[in-house]
Amino acid sequence: MLLAIDAGNTNVCFALFKKRELIYTWRARTNSKYTMDEWAVWLGQILKLHNLSFKDIKETILCSVVPDLIESLQELCRHYINSMPLVIGNSSLNLGIISKIDRPGEEGADMMVNAVAAHTLYGGPLLVIDFGTATTMSFIDVDGNFCGTAIAPGVNCSLEALYNAAAKLPMISISRPKYIIGTNTVDSMMAGVFWGYVAMIEGLVSRAREECIERFDARQIKVIATGGLGGLIKPATNIIDIYNPNLTLSGLAIIHERNK
Numbered sequence: 001m002l003l004a005i006d007a008g009n010t011n012v013c014f015a016l017f018k019k020r021e022l023i024y025t026w027r028a029r030t031n032s033k034y035t036m037d038e039w040a041v042w043l044g045q046i047l048k049l050h051n052l053s054f055k056d057i058k059e060t061i062l063c064s065v066v067p068d069l070i071e072s073l074q075e076l077c078r079h080y081i082n083s084m085p086l087v088i089g090n091s092s093l094n095l096g097i098i099s100k101i102d103r104p105g106e107e108g109a110d111m112m113v114n115a116v117a118a119h120t121l122y123g124g125p126l127l128v129i130d131f132g133t134a135t136t137m138s139f140i141d142v143d144g145n146f147c148g149t150a151i152a153p154g155v156n157c158s159l160e161a162l163y164n165a166a167a168k169l170p171m172i173s174i175s176r177p178k179y180i181i182g183t184n185t186v187d188s189m190m191a192g193v194f195w196g197y198v199a200m201i202e203g204l205v206s207r208a209r210e211e212c213i214e215r216f217d218a219r220q221i222k223v224i225a226t227g228g229l230g231g232l233i234k235p236a237t238n239i240i241d242i243y244n245p246n247l248t249l250s251g252l253a254i255i256h257e258r259n260k
Helices: 034-048 067-080 107-120 155-165 186-218 230-236 245-260
Strands: 003-006 010-017 019-027 059-064 126-131 134-140 146-153 222-226
Touching: 003 067, 003 245, 019 034, 019 134, 034 067, 034 146, 059 067, 059 107, 059 222, 059 245, 107 126, 107 146, 107 222, 107 245, 126 186, 126 230, 126 245, 134 186, 146 186, 155 222, 186 222, 186 230, 222 230, 222 245
Parallel strands: 003 059, 126 222
Antiparallel strands: 003 010, 010 019, 126 134, 134 146
């Protein structure tokens, strides 16, 4: 089996694949101070719950946007799984697409993985929106090339900023409110953040489509969303064509297959 690791700013996701079929996914809170042994204890116990062990894993691939996590996760794979992981960002890795931004390599590793997955699964051209710690919207052309992105604060970042900046406002979790005009503080905050965020996504996609037609001669652009909050946003708008919560993990499995 293949172990794919997607290390983000908020969570580290571990996924097991069997012949590109996703079998299990597990998430841990991102902690850049964890050693390989601490990761091994956590993952080993999770595997045991499913009657699995490190010996069942034959190959590994790693994507991380947190530089401090790469070494400990690589060591986890080497010492406990006896596998030298493929690491996204390594120049010897064949992604099957190229980056056309001003400084290739400056884009996040997860954005390139999402681009590979989205183009392989859905064709192109595409706008790929990742609702993570930051919200990113990337344009992938008809050939699968990464052409650029827009980056905005994620929903939870916006909520934390609102809580920290206004002394009388409480910390809330995001959910879809019943009304746009709230009649109490929590509902009003929820309405402003949720519907404001939906409006931002609709505006970005609409303007990006117009721009991509002019700059890249792109037609019939599909919009693919991923990330935890994407499942909450998609039902509130018709601007998103497909929501795939496992897009990054699927991309890692596709890249691993290309580089076996």
